[in-house]
Structure formats: C-alpha cells, structure tokens
Amino acid sequence: MAEEATIARPYAAAAFGLVRGSPERIDAFARMLSVLAAAVTNGEVQKLLSRPAITAEHKAQMLNDLLREQLDDRARNLVQVLAQNKRLDLLPSISEQFEQLRAEALQTLDVEVLSAFELDDDQQAKLRDALARKFARAVTLTTKHDASLIGGVIVRAGDVVIDGSVQGSLQKLKESLARA
Secondary structure, X not given: OHHXXXXXXXXXXXXXXXXXOOHHHHXXXXXXHHHHHXXXXXXXXXXXXXXXXXXXXXXXXXXXXXXXXHOOHHHHHHHHHHHHOOOHHHHHHHHHHHHHHHHHXXXXXXXXXXXXXXXXXXHHHHHHHHHHHHHOOEEEEEXXXXXXXXXXXXXXXXXXXXXXXXHHHHHHHHHHHHHO
C-alpha cells in the first residue's frame, strides 16, 4: 500500500541513519526490525496492540518486554516512538524499506530464481556470477523449482523480472498470434 510505504519511509530512513557506516550494525538492526515485524503480525500480539484501552506507553512496554533479549536500546526507542505515534502496525513496512536501504548501502541484491528443473551448485554459481555482473552488485540467490515452466528460468531481482522460461515464450507467441 503506497500510503503505508510513504508513512513508513521516514522511520526507516531515521533508523538507517542510526546505524549507517557499520555493516555489522546495519545487519544487526535489520534482524531486530525483522523480529519486530514478525511480532506485530502475530495474531495474539495484534489483538493486544489493537486494544484501545491499552495506552501507547504500555503497548511499547509489552512489545519491548516480549522481545527483550532480541532488541537493543535503539530498537526499543523506535518501538516507543512508533507506539506514541500509533504506528506500530508500520513495522513490517519499515523493515522492508530498511532492507532496501541496507541492500543499496551494501551493494547487494536479493534475487529469486524460479526454474523448471533443480539447479545444481555449479549452475547456481554461474547464474549468481552473471547476475552480479549484470547488476553490478553482490547477489544473494534463492532458487525455487516449478515444473510448469517446462524449461528455462524466471529471474526476479527487485523490480526487474527476466522471463526466460519456455512457458513465458509460449505465452508471448500466443499473444503475438492473437494480434495477427
């Protein structure tokens, strides 16, 4: 949702500003945001946080107590600010945007590859190297298998989708023939 992303963006940028300059701190804060995002999407936690009778301060305290071992002071402060502004539900979007800032700063790219057949380690390495050259970033590859593709692969890297599947080629041919 665009509005949610717009509201979450300054929080993600501010959080990133707190840890910028240290890849270890960036990674650690990304993990904390991920844990927070998972917590606020949990059904039981959502029920508690949505109760109007509970004050913002108490909601922040409950969430910070629940995740005490997994959060540092910066993350706990973020929870308090979000609770005061009634924005705890933005944590998943903040986490997602923080990940984008992290990837940009660390020059990394998460790529999902959907293939018709299982890719062996050598094929994955070659694909990872080719994509790293294409995007000029370090690539983290996630592969999934989908036999319905018939052959080839579909690559999703951020906003870029490269459909090199037989199924995709057949679909393009079908559309081309329909227009003729």
